[in-house]
Amino acid sequence: MKAEPVPTATTPDPSVTVTPTPQTSDPGDNPPTDYITFDPIGDEATIGYTALGPASGESELIFDRAHPFQGLDFFCVPYPPVREEEVDMTVVVERGDYLSRIADRYDVTVEELVRLNDIADPNLLFVGQELLVGEKVPAGVGPQAMGRGITTEAVTIVQLRTRLEELDQLGFGTETGDLVSMFEAFVGIVNDECWGLHGRRLDLRLVEASALGGTGVDLDTLRNAACLEATKSIPAVIVLNASGLVGTASYCITVDNQTAFVSSDPQPSSTAAAADGRLLSDTFGAEQAMELMVTTVDQAGLLDGQNIVVIAPDTPTQAQSVEVGLTDTLRRLGHNPAVHLIGCEGTVWCRTGLETAVARMAAQGVDVVFPTLNLVSLPELVVAMVASGAPKPLIVQSAFNQHGTDGAAELVLRYGGPEAARFYDGAVFVSHLDTGRHRLGGYSLQAFDEMCNDEYSRVTGQARADALQRDDAVYDTVARTCAMVRYVARALYDAGPNPTRRAVHEALGALGPVDSPGMLPGSFTPGKSNRPDLVQVLTYEYPCRHGSGYRTFGNGPGGCMIPTAEVRAVN
Template identity: 40%
Template sequence: MDVEPGISAEAITIVHVATRLDELPRVGFGVSVGDVDGMVRAFVDLVNGPCGGIHGRTLDLRTLEVSALGGGGFDIDTLREAACLEAVEVHRAVVVLAITPIPGTAAGCLGLMNRTAHVTTAGVSDHDLIRASGLVQSLEVGDRSGLRLAVLTALDQGLLDGATIGIVLPDAPQRSDDLVAAVVGALEGTGLEPTTYQIGCEGTTTCRVGLTTAVGAMVDEGVDVVIPLLDMTSLPWLVLEMLDQGMPNPLFVQSGLDGQGLDAVAARVAEFGGTPAGDFYDGALVVDTSATGAQRLDDAERRPFDRLCALAWAKVTGSEVPLVENPVDDVHRSVVEACSLVRWLARAVDDAGPDPSLLGLQVSLANVGPLDVPNMRPTTVDDRHLRTLQVRRYQHPCRAGPGFGESDGCLVPVGPPVVMDRSGIAVTGLEPPRLPPDEVRVFVTNGSGLGGMAGLTTRLLKDAGYDTARPGNAGSVVESFAYYRPGHLGDARGVREVVSPFLRVEPMPSTTDFVPQQSVSRVRSADVVVVIGADLARRLREAG
C-alpha cells in the first residue's frame, strides 16, 4: 500500500520517458547513442542491487516510450502529453526522467499541470523551469536563455556587425514565439532587426513545408546570418535547400536547442547532405552546456566521474568501456548523462530520509547542491543554479582530429568554458580544486641536458610545502611539462605557480617511456610529474 502516490514501504516509483530513437533511421537520421533506456536501468540496478536500495526502499523503474517523429494522425505534442498523463495517472510516478530530451509541452504537463518532478538533460523552456518552482530541472539552461547567450556571444565576437539576420522557425507558435523574442531581446539596441521565415512540420518533428519559399526569400533579402530553430531531422534539409538555390554561405548561430551542440546531431548535416553540406555548415557557432569536443583539446583532462560511470556501466552490462575519444558513436556521453541523472535522483532520495514524503522528495531533488555531470563542469541544483557554457565552432573537415560518425566534421571548443548563474551572469573564481601542498606528491625530472635542474626545482617545491620525491632524469626535451593525474589539474596549476609560468600543464601520459626504468615507480606514485626541458632550464639557471 502506498504511503503517498508512488511511495510505498518497499519502493519509490520513477518513470523513464524513452524517445524511440530507432524510428530515426526510417528518415535517414539514425543516431549512434546506444540503448539509453538500458543505461538508465543499469544504474538503477546498481542502486537496488549492490547498494541495497536507499533507506530500505528500491527504485521501481518503469519505462514509457514516446515517438521521435510523430505522424500517423497524431501531433507530436499530443503523443508527448499522452506519455506525461500515463506516467502520472497510471504509474503514479514520483519522478520522471528523460535522458533524451522531450521538448514541447511535456515538461509543462508534468511540472505545471500535474505537479510531478521532471529531471532531464535539456529541451526545457525557461517558462517551465521558472513556473514549475523547482519541479522541472535540466542540466542545460532553458531554451530561451541558451539562445540568448548564443546571440550575445556572436555579438561580442563581432560576428553580427552589419549582418542581415534570418530566423528559421517551425510552425509551433507557443515555442517558436518565445525563442524569437529571446533573439530580438538579445539584439535590442544594436540596430539589427531579424526577419523570421516559418516552415511547416505537419505535426511531426521534420519541418519541410514551405522550405523552398523560405530559402528563396532569404536569398532575395541577402541573409548572411541564420539562426535555425530546427531539430536534427530538419536542419539538413534547410542546408540542402540553401545549396540548391545557390545561397552564399551564411554564419549559423545556434544554442543547445534540440541537441545541436552534440557531435551526434551536428554530424547529420554532412552525413545527410555529403561534403558540400558539411562545407556549407563549416564555421557554425554553437553555445551550450555540454562537454562536446573537450577531448579534442590538447590539455583535455579525463574526468574521474566520467570514468567511474563508464566503468560501472561496462561492468554491469558486460560491455566494453565506452571512450569519449570514440569518433564512431556517442555512447560515452549517453552513459555519463544517464549516470548523472540517476545519481542525482539517488542523492535526493537519500537526503529525503527514511520516511520521505512526496513534497520532501521534490524539495530534495531541487536542492542537491553541486551536481556530478559529464566532464565534471561546475553545475549546481540550488539557489545559484550554476551552469557551464561552452562556445564551439563546427569544422568541416575537422582540424582537431578525426570527424565524427560517417562525416569529416566535428565540433571544437573555442576558449575556456564560462560558468553562469541563474541570472546569466558569469561567475569567476571557480578554479579546479586544489589539495594542500603537503598532500600533493610531486616528482621532478630533468630532460634539459643541464645538470642540477631537477634538484633545484625539487627544492623550490619542497620549500613551498609540497611532498616531493627524489629527483630523477627524463628523456631529452625542449619544452617543459607538468603532468597531472585525473583530479589533480588544480594541483598542477599550483606547481606551475611555484616553478614557472612556462610549464605546460598536460594530463599524465598513458605510458612512462619518458623516464628511465629506475624512475617509473616514482612517476606512478606521483600526483604531478614535472619534466624540465631546455627552455625552462635556461630560465631557472639565470634566476639563480
C-alpha cells in the same frame, strides 16, 4: 543605429589568448599532437559577454565526496541506516494562501486538508494558522506509505524514452547506445549494491513516446499521452528523459500532474516558473540558451551591420521561446532580424514554408542565420541553402533542439553530403557542452565519466566505450544517464526515511553542486533549475582538422565539433 549593450558587473579576463589552427590535417585523435584551435569569435580573446563572468579555471563548487551518492570511485556506496525522526506534516498559512494553493504545493487534495484539519469553512483561513498536510509519522516505525508512488517498499520513477530508433526510417538515427539498459544498470546498482534508499527500492518503469508523430495524431498529443501514463497510470514521483522531449509534455508532467521531471532538453522559462521547483534541466533554459548565444556573438561584433535571419519551428512552446530568447534579444540589442516560421504540422519534419524562406534569403541576402530547427529538419535547410546558390553565411546555434554535439552535426553530412558539410563548416555554437575537447592537446580523462563507464561495463558485461576514439555518443550518454540516476538517488537519500512527494521534489531542486559529463561545473539550487554554470563556444569543422573526425562519409573525411574559446562563468 545599433543600441549599446547594457554593461554588466563583471567582464571576462582579457588576458585569455587563442591561436589560429594550422590548416593541415592531424593524423589521428592524438592529444599530444593536436593543434590549438581557431576562435571563430575573433583572432583575440572575446571580451564583454553579457551575463558572463571571467574565463573559468578550476571549479569553485564544493562537493561532499563522503555522501553515499557523490563519490568518484563507485556509483554509490552502502551506508548505515539514518536515524528516523518524526516527520513534521504541518504548514503555517501565509498571506495570500488558500486551500487549493496549499494542496497543490504539498500534493494533497482540498478534501484531504478539510478532513485532516476539521475545517468547517474551506474559504476561511487565517495568517499564522497551522495546518496538517498529512498524517504524522512517528520515529522508528520504518518505511511508511507516504503518498502516490511512495510505498513501504519502493519509490516509483519513470524513464520516459523517446523512440529514437524511429528516426532510422528517415536516415537520421544516431548511435547513443541502449538507454533502457543504462537506466536499468544504474538503478540496479542502487538497489542491489547500495541497499536502496532508506529501506526502499527504486521501482523503475518505462514509458515510451514517438519520435516522429504522424498517422493522424500530432506529436505533441502523443507526448502528452506518455505524460499521463507516467504520472497518472503508474504514477511516478520523478520522470527522467535523456532522449529529448519537447513541446508541452514538460508542463503536463510538472504543472498539471505535479510530478518532478529531469530533462535533457532546454525547457521554456514559463514552464519552469509554473513548475514550482519540479522541473530540472541538464542544459540551459530555452530562452536562456538563445540569449547567451546572441549576446556572445553580438559582443564580439559579428552582428554589426549584418543582414540577420532567424529560422524558427512552429512546434508548441518552441516558437514562443525563440521569440523571447532570440528575436527579442536581437531587437533589444539594436538589430532587425527577418524571421521565418517553418511549419512542422505536428510531426518531426519542419518543412512547410522552408523553400519560400530560403528563396527570400537568396534574393535579399543574409550574412548571419540563426537556425533553431530540430536535428531532422536542419539538414534539409542547409541543403536548400546550398542549392539556392546564396553565399555562405555565418551560422550560429545553441544547445536548443539538442544541437552542439558531434552526432547532431554529422546529420548534415549524412543527409547533404560533403557539399552541405562544407557549407556548414565554421558554424558557431554557444552551449554548455564541451564536445570535442578530447581532440585537443592537454585533455585528461574526467573521473566522473570514467567511473560511470567503468560501472556500466562492469554491471552489464558490455565492452566499455573508448573515451578518446569516439565515433558514437555512447560514452557521453552513459555518463548522462549515470548523472540523472545519481540526482534521483541523492534527492531521495537527502529527503530522509519517510519523505512526502513534495519533500522529494524540494530535495531534488536543492542538490547543490552535481557531477555531470565532462565534470563541467553545474548545480541545482532553489530558483536555479538549469544545471550549467559555464558557457562554451564550439565550432564545426569539415573536414575535421583535429583527427579523423566523427564518423567518415564513404571514403571521405568526417567532420567534428571543437571547443574554440575559454569556458565562461554564467552569472
